[in-house]
Amino acid sequence: MRASALPVLLLLATACGERPDRATSKPVTIGFSQAGAESAWRTAETRSILDEAKSRGMVVKFADAQGDPEKQQQALRSFLLQRVDAILLAPIVETGFEPVLREVRAAKIPVVLVDRGVRVADEGLYATLIAADFVAEGRAAAAWLAQRLGGNARIAELQGTTGSSPALDRARGFAEELAKYPGMKVVKSQSGDFTRARGKEVMEAFLKAEDPAQPFTAVYAHNDDMALGAIQAIEAAGRKPGQDLVVVSIDGVRGAFEAMVRGQLDATVECSPLLGPLALDAVQQILAGRPVARRHVVPLRVFPKEQAAAELPNRRY
Numbered sequence: 228m229r230a231s232a233l234p235v236l237l238l239l240a241t242a243c244g245e246r247p248d249r250a251t252s253k254p255v256t257i258g259f260s261q262a263g264a265e266s267a268w269r270t271a272e273t274r275s276i277l278d279e280a281k282s283r284g285m286v287v288k289f290a291d292a293q294g295d296p297e298k299q300q301q302a303l304r305s306f307l308l309q310r311v312d313a314i315l316l317a318p319i320v321e322t323g324f325e326p327v328l329r330e331v332r333a334a335k336i337p338v339v340l341v342d343r344g345v346r347v348a349d350e351g352l353y354a355t356l357i358a359a360d361f362v363a364e365g366r367a368a369a370a371w372l373a374q375r376l377g378g379n380a381r382i383a384e385l386q387g388t389t390g391s392s393p394a395l396d397r398a399r400g401f402a403e404e405l406a407k408y409p410g411m412k413v414v415k416s417q418s419g420d421f422t423r424a425r426g427k428e429v430m431e432a433f434l435k436a437e438d439p440a441q442p443f444t445a446v447y448a449h450n451d452d453m454a455l456g457a458i459q460a461i462e463a464a465g466r467k468p469g470q471d472l473v474v475v476s477i478d479g480v481r482g483a484f485e486a487m488v489r490g491q492l493d494a495t496v497e498c499s500p501l502l503g504p505l506a507l508d509a510v511q512q513i514l515a516g517r518p519v520a521r522r523h524v525v526p527l528r529v530f531p532k533e534q535a536a537a538e539l540p541n542r543r544y
């Protein structure tokens with residue numbers, strides 16, 4: 228082989244997902260610990276990562292923790308035993324990861340956090356976090372609602388999975404922004420676990436316990452799926468979502484745009500689940516020994532229902 232052909236071959240190998248530091252043609256193997264399949268957002272994220280890995284010639288060991296933090300720890304330990312080249316972790320909750328991440332680091336396996344953060348004393352336990360700014364999303368939802376309702380609202384809040392970074396931060400950002408408006412109050416708040424079924428159940432209970440003299444005028448759901456469940460509960464109670472109650476949520480899934488076109492949902496804050504290209508770029512950079520930014524913030528956009536019909540054909544999830 229001519230010496231000049233070598234760098235080209237190496238480059239090709241890198242582009243196909245091979246570890247550039249290995250002379251063999253063994254493909255890169257990634258362990259992907261997914262939180263669950265609770266929402267349309269999450270299934271879109273799973274697809275984005277699996278499709279992107281496939282197109283880069285990477286092998287993915289996929290483990291769905293089904294919302295169980297214990298299962299997620301087991302998945303990480305099994306990736307460790309299988310000696311994967313890198314781990315993608317979409318953590319269910321923020322806490323409890325320190326010990327297992329120490330084991331993973333001792334085995335020199337890099338960890339890329341996708342979509343949610345963890346709370347660890349030693350931030351060096353993961354290479355980078357690729358996720359939206361959930362506090363900013365909560366703020367954007369509150370600001371939009373305040374503007375829409377002229378600074379006065381009695382709000383029912385459907386929170387995401389207890390202890391997850393999006394639930395904590397979306398609640399915090401919303402509350403911080405709301406504090407600027409004395410007429411805006413969260414009167415009920417409970418977790419609906421990011422699912423449509425729980426969103427419906429919790430909203431049903433809220434409406435049953437509602438004081439008729441002081442009815443809710445708005446719903447803030449930490450994701451679209453819960454908002455779609457709440458909309459069913461509101462309609463079943465003989466009220467009109469989008470009219471009697473203004474509904475705002477987060478994610479920007481296709482179902483939310485369809486509900487906006489029907490006039491049932493008022494606005495959604497987009498949080499893109501299409502993280503595959505970003506996550507796998509990070510993995511490839513790390514394996515090639517190149518530096519990666521500690522944090523990649525996925526940008527947000529607010530879509531009110533007036534824009535939904537024009538935007539619907541552009542939605543990719």
Ligand code: GYE
Nearest residue numbers: 266268342343393421450
């Ligand atoms: O908003 C929600 C999902 O972690 C950002 O998890 C993600 C959230 C998303 O179940 O729909």
